[in-house]
Amino acid sequence: MEHREIEIFLTLADELHFGRAAVRLRVSTARVSQMITRIERRIGAPLFERTSRRVELTPIGRRLRDELRPAYQQVQDAVDRAITAARGVRATLRVGFIGAASGRFVLDVAEAFRAEHVDCEVSLRENQFGEGLGPLRAGEIDVVLATLPARGARQPDLTAGSVLVEEAQLLAVSARHPFARRPSVSFSDIARTKVLRTPPAISDYWDQTLLPPHRLDGRPVERGPCFATTQEMLALIGADMGTYPVSTQFTSYYVRPDVAYVPIHDAPPYQRRLLWLSAAETARIRAFDRAAAALADVPAGSAPH
Incomplete structure (x- = not known):
């Protein structure tokens, strides 16, 4: 197998998605498909199982991936070291x-x-x-x-x-908030609070996974002020101007007398x-x-x- 063939095969083995593999390789999806088909013809067996919903490695494909990856990595490392040495820095x-x-x-x-x-x-x-x-x-x-x-x-x-690391989700609330006295809250309870807003740079991929889509009565979740740093977030929460889901590390690194951390018992880590x-x-x-x-x-x- 040529270097480019190995690269395309290993990238698809990582992504298990022709479109994402094509983006990483900066080629067309058709090019990835054509190359994989050519490799499979040369080997004489399918390396991937393809359906309309998923792509999975076959047993032969998994074995080829496991045996090729260390050798490919060694080649990449050697090339990187040579480039660095040639530049003299x-x-x-x-x-x-x-x-x-x-x-x-x-x-x-x-x-x-x-x-x-x-x-x-x-x-x-x-x-x-x-x-x-x-x-x-x-x-x-x-x-x-x-x-x-x-x-x-x-x-x-x-x-x-x-x-x-995997860490449990906690809801950071003001020490004066009623939830501060509860042993835990549910994911749906978040919708009953005023949730702080994050900057546009992260809200598209962050908030949509952390917050319930709406309140139980169908109304949108009420949003509080926007914050840009962790200390801004905690200051706003301590002033009872909103809540926000955080990770367990906050109980060790961001302890404040005006902020309480309540476990969200049904939220993913x-x-x-x-x-x-x-x-x-x-x-x-x-x-x-x-x-x-x-x-x-x-x-x-x-x-x-």
Whole structure:
């Protein structure tokens, strides 16, 4: 198999979707389909099972993926090292993070990564909540560690790494709010509160997965003021100007006397994962994700892309 054939096969094996694979590879969907058909003819067996609703690897396809991926990774790493050496400068991986817990974890991952990749420096940048994925899409960073809703809307231009941590959802409310005295609330209870608004940069993919679509009487969920940073959010909540769903890490890193955190007993968990632009994926980014998975003690690639 040629290098491009291997790349297309492994990308489709990751995505299990011809359209998403085509976006990552920057080719047409028809091109991906034609290449896979050509590979299957050469091997003499189907590598993927295709239906109108899904694409899955066959047993032969899974075995080929598992045996090809390590060798392909070695080739990519060797090419990256050669390019870096030819330029005569050390490569730099720019890593963003959002939130105090993510910052501590990224520092540990960066240390482990540097020990294995002495030719690559890691620079860290804290992103504000309200920036969303803007710095990543603007090319200001290469990868970002973010806490996202487990059932969040997929971003077609992004690849998500391994699920590193799962955290329960809590509803942050004013210590004076009636919910502050309850042992837990339900997902539908959120609609009974005034929920803070997030900036447009993240509301499209964030709020739609965190909030009930409407109140029980059919009216829209009441929205409070907009916030751009975590401290702004907490200040507004403490003043009883709104509520917002947060992750368990807030009980350790953002303790305030005017804010209470109430478990949402029927909400899906948050997931802490690395995100990067699919079109800008490099061997170093994948290596950083593997280092993060090893530090978190989870299998690399443990979540679908």
